[in-house]
Amino acid sequence: MAAQAVLRSSAPARLLSGSFYIRKGVLASWQHYQSRRPFSNEKVLVELDESTVMKMKNPPVNSLSLDVLTEFSISLEKLEIDRGCRGVILTSAFPKIFSAGLDITEMCGKSAEHYAAFWRAVQEMWLKLYGSNMVTIAAINGSSPAGGCLMAMCCDYRIMADNPKFAIGLNETQLGIVAPFWFKETMVNTVGNRVTEQSLQLGQMYPAPDALKIGLVDKLVTEEKVQSTAVAAMSQWLAVPDHARQITKSIMRKPTIDNLVKHREADINNFVSFITKDSIQKSLQVYMDRLKQKK
Numbered sequence: 001m002a003a004q005a006v007l008r009s010s011a012p013a014r015l016l017s018g019s020f021y022i023r024k025g026v027l028a029s030w031q032h033y034q035s036r037r038p039f040s041n042e043k044v045l046v047e048l049d050e051s052t053v054m055k056m057k058n059p060p061v062n063s064l065s066l067d068v069l070t071e072f073s074i075s076l077e078k079l080e081i082d083r084g085c086r087g088v089i090l091t092s093a094f095p096k097i098f099s100a101g102l103d104i105t106e107m108c109g110k111s112a113e114h115y116a117a118f119w120r121a122v123q124e125m126w127l128k129l130y131g132s133n134m135v136t137i138a139a140i141n142g143s144s145p146a147g148g149c150l151m152a153m154c155c156d157y158r159i160m161a162d163n164p165k166f167a168i169g170l171n172e173t174q175l176g177i178v179a180p181f182w183f184k185e186t187m188v189n190t191v192g193n194r195v196t197e198q199s200l201q202l203g204q205m206y207p208a209p210d211a212l213k214i215g216l217v218d219k220l221v222t223e224e225k226v227q228s229t230a231v232a233a234m235s236q237w238l239a240v241p242d243h244a245r246q247i248t249k250s251i252m253r254k255p256t257i258d259n260l261v262k263h264r265e266a267d268i269n270n271f272v273s274f275i276t277k278d279s280i281q282k283s284l285q286v287y288m289d290r291l292k293q294k295k
């Protein structure tokens with residue numbers, strides 16, 4: 001809902017706040033300084049250097065736990081209301097892993113209340129990131145399955161490390177679970193219906209070069225150049241007038257966002273009744289055991 005409000009109202013609001021900024025002079029400068037200080041969170045670092053960079057840092061694989069998702073949404077919201085921040089680069093603090101997707105342990109052996117709270121946090125992250133008014137660029141410096149791929153697809157532009165060992169995709173069916181409709185819609189909006197249909201059914205993970213071929217990522221560069229390329233791309237995107245770019249983004253994304261907002265509670269109920277099934281719990285357990293055994 002918040003993301004929706006931002007999408008609808010924020011272009012004029014930002015223009016208004018721009019004139020307030022000039023008139024109020026010193027006060028605005030102080031507020032600007034306050035809001036531009038790096039935030040020191042535990043699992044989502046926000047660095048304010050040449051560009052604003054959000055770095056996921058949840059060892060070992062940046063799985064998206066309830067804590068990480070909550071911290072992520074709060075940090076993004078702070079940047080969203082910061083008049084000095086027009087764009088954000090999303091990346092990982094670890095080499096070789098962007099994000100392992102949703103934390104599977106949050107979906108195993110917990111209460112229905114926990115699953116509902118967890119799923120609401122997943123939705124909130126998506127609403128905020130997909131609905132962001134800022135330019136969002138994913139600097140994908142490693143593998144990015146499922147929820148990690150979703151986060152990357154929420155961004156306006158995706159740069160990935162050129163290494164066939166790194167793969168990205170929505171692999172949910174491989175775990176015996178189903179990507180919900182808004183994951184599907186995000187992928188359709190990124191790579192089109194036919195590729196999505198095949199990818200989702202097969203739970204396909206794409207090595208970086210194949211991800212480029214199907215348009216799941218926009219550019220491949222060497223691992224060392226991922227972040228600097230993201231900074232360069234950011235200047236290009238920021239050269240476009242904000243209001244025009246934001247309204248265009250809203251026109252493109254609003255129907256998809258509205259669809260989740262409208263069905264949000266039903267989607268939570270669906271998730272809870274799906275994930276609490278014995279057969280699904282067993283599938284997840286088998287998948288986790290396999291992950292642990294592969295060493």
Ligand SMILES: CC/C=C\C/C=C\C/C=C\C=C\CC(=O)SCCNC(=O)CCNC(=O)[C@H](O)C(C)(C)COP(=O)(O)OP(=O)(O)OC[C@H]1O[C@@H](n2cnc3c(N)ncnc32)[C@H](O)[C@@H]1OP(=O)(O)O
Binds near residue numbers: 060061099146177288
């Ligand atoms: C009808 C429909 C209605 C409603 C919708 C219903 C359901 C939708 C439900 C859910 C949607 C979910 C989306 C998801 O995101 S599910 C998560 C999918 N993620 C994965 O499959 C990734 C699995 N991990 C990997 O492939 C690899 O770990 C890796 C490539 C990310 C990294 O490989 P490494 O070799 O570097 O590291 P590992 O040794 O494999 O892992 C280290 C460590 O981390 C644990 N781990 C890995 N991934 C996860 C994870 N996603 N969650 C929790 N824990 C994870 C792994 O077990 C290792 O643990 P130990 O060190 O052995 O303890």
